Amino acid sequence: MAGGGGVTSGSGKNYPGKFTSKVFFTCIVAASGGLIFGYDLGISGGVTSMDSFLEKFFPKVYRKEISVKPSDDQYCKFDSQTLTLFTSSLYLAALLSSMTASRITRGLGRRMTMMLGGLFFAIGAVINGFAENVLMLIIGRVLLGFGIGFANQSVPIYLSEIAPFKYRGAMNIMFQLSITIGILIANLLNYFTAKIEGGWGWRLSLGGAVVPGLVFFFGCFFLTDSPNSLLERNKFEEAKVQLQKIRGIDNVEEEFNDLAKASEAAKLVQNPWREILTRKYRPQLIFAVLIPLFQQLTGMNVFVFYAPVLFKSMGFGNNASLMSALITSVVNFFATLVSIATVDKYGRRTLFLEGGLQMLLCQFVMTVSIASKFGTSGNPGELPLWFSMLVVIAMCVYIAGFAWSWGPLGWLVPSEIFPLEIRSAAQSITVAVNMIFTFCIAQVFTTMLCNLKFGLFIFFAVCVVGMSIFIYKFLPETKGVPIEEMTTVWKNHPRWSKYFVQKDLSCEMGKL
Numbered sequence: 173m174a175g176g177g178g179v180t181s182g183s184g185k186n187y188p189g190k191f192t193s194k195v196f197f198t199c200i201v202a203a204s205g206g207l208i209f210g211y212d213l214g215i216s217g218g219v220t221s222m223d224s225f226l227e228k229f230f231p232k233v234y235r236k237e238i239s240v241k242p243s244d245d246q247y248c249k250f251d252s253q254t255l256t257l258f259t260s261s262l263y264l265a266a267l268l269s270s271m272t273a274s275r276i277t278r279g280l281g282r283r284m285t286m287m288l289g290g291l292f293f294a295i296g297a298v299i300n301g302f303a304e305n306v307l308m309l310i311i312g313r314v315l316l317g318f319g320i321g322f323a324n325q326s327v328p329i330y331l332s333e334i335a336p337f338k339y340r341g342a343m344n345i346m347f348q349l350s351i352t353i354g355i356l357i358a359n360l361l362n363y364f365t366a367k368i369e370g371g372w373g374w375r376l377s378l379g380g381a382v383v384p385g386l387v388f389f390f391g392c393f394f395l396t397d398s399p400n401s402l403l404e405r406n407k408f409e410e411a412k413v414q415l416q417k418i419r420g421i422d423n424v425e426e427e428f429n430d431l432a433k434a435s436e437a438a439k440l441v442q443n444p445w446r447e448i449l450t451r452k453y454r455p456q457l458i459f460a461v462l463i464p465l466f467q468q469l470t471g472m473n474v475f476v477f478y479a480p481v482l483f484k485s486m487g488f489g490n491n492a493s494l495m496s497a498l499i500t501s502v503v504n505f506f507a508t509l510v511s512i513a514t515v516d517k518y519g520r521r522t523l524f525l526e527g528g529l530q531m532l533l534c535q536f537v538m539t540v541s542i543a544s545k546f547g548t549s550g551n552p553g554e555l556p557l558w559f560s561m562l563v564v565i566a567m568c569v570y571i572a573g574f575a576w577s578w579g580p581l582g583w584l585v586p587s588e589i590f591p592l593e594i595r596s597a598a599q600s601i602t603v604a605v606n607m608i609f610t611f612c613i614a615q616v617f618t619t620m621l622c623n624l625k626f627g628l629f630i631f632f633a634v635c636v637v638g639m640s641i642f643i644y645k646f647l648p649e650t651k652g653v654p655i656e657e658m659t660t661v662w663k664n665h666p667r668w669s670k671y672f673v674q675k676d677l678s679c680e681m682g683k684l
Contacts, residue, residue, distance in 0.1 A: 289326065531574060
């Protein structure tokens with residue numbers, strides 16, 4: 173295959189073990205960290221489309237919204253940097269906290285980092301629920317961001333280390349499934365709170381975030397750290413007992429010895445941030461940066477953030493826009509189930525490429541549809557039912573393509589490709605890049621929509637083409653490869669093997 177995409181490790185490792193109920197329970201509880209991220213993704217766009225919320229905190233946006241007539245430019249009525257700062261400030265906080273989380277994850281373990289994430293998120297939710305001014309909103313959002321940064325840094329690593337290698341893809345994608353559940357719950361809650369008399373429903377929506385935060389926090393009390401993390405902190409006996417429990421057998425010597433060797437190598441690395449920049453980690457580092465970047469450039473988070481606003485701008489009305497967002501979140505959930513069922517059977521590359529093609533076709537349909545009705549003036553006139561249905565269907569098919577490809581794989585692949593010595597630092601880089609571009613896109617989306625109009629969908633379509641070509645040419649297949657044997661995948665890849673030649677020659681010289 174071109175680019176060596178079908179190359180696998182050839183390591184021959186096939187550790188014994190069962191898929192135990194303990195592993196399943198552990199992965200479900202840990203993956204609940206995705207609830208907090210998903211809840212926030214879903215709740216933010218819905219709340220910012222509620223008139224009572226806009227009138228209290230963003231009166232200029234509210235006055236502009238109610239003054240816009242159907243014959244006016246619908247593209248620009250939500251263009252407010254202050255409003256988008258409310259949404260995107262969280263992601264700056266998550267960016268900063270993910271760097272701190274790397275040290276905590278390595279020094280105190282994955283479990284402690286996850287617990288701190290749940291606690292920060294719950295505190296931020298309480299502040300937002302009782303907010304009386306924009307400053308309180310921003311403080312609450314920053315604490316929510318700390319929670320998300322800690323959770324997104326630690327949970328994918330924990331899941332990849334706990335799961336048996338044959339089921340690592342499916343178990344890791346439980347994190348993305350929890351994100352979709354969070355989005356679904358948030359959109360469902362927004363739909364009902366928007367109808368509450370008195371206009372205080374937004375407080376329930378924002379304050380309700382305390383529930384997933386506490387579920388995640390208290391759930392972590394039932395977890396133990398991964399064997400990898402325990403070995404990293406010299407807890408050898410506890411690590412072996414934990415490995416026996418999660419594998420369901422007593423004979424775990426081969427896997428435990430490999431984990432112990434990886435742990436010893438990790439202890440030789442004093443500064444993982446400096447080490448990750450060395451030549452031998454260049455291939456993995458490229459993907460740790462580009463995969464979360466590409467994930468944002470699909471445009472998916474734009475639709476999740478602003479689906480209610482987007483549909484409202486298209487003339488669907490307030491409740492109709494929230495209902496449309498609810499429909500798309502249901503699609504997101506069920507499509508993620510497809511990814512869980514197929515990722516360890518067909519592999520990461522297949523899902524990446526199929527999802528990219530599906531999103532590209534839908535972006536083309538949406539571009540043509542919106543261009544034909546809104547044009548460059550942003551004045552659609554009266555929107556017929558068939559047009560509204562076409563846009564919703566196209567968006568649903570688009571979201572399905574993302575939900576079984578770039579959504580879950582954007583977290584899975586970076587968490588499984590790095591050796592133990594730099595795994596925490598690498599995941600922090602992945603989270604940081606994700607949050608940087610989530611922030612940037614959230615901050616400029618309404619301005620881009622106002623200026624690019626329907627061309628915004630063309631922009632993301634071009635990005636999807638570029639990232640799909642990159643995956644086809646450069647990403648090796650990682651399914652079915654033990655996590656501590658992942659280096660062999662890169663050694664056997666024709667485009668990346670050159671980065672390991674010098675290291676292998678040094679090893680040979682050492683033997684002589």
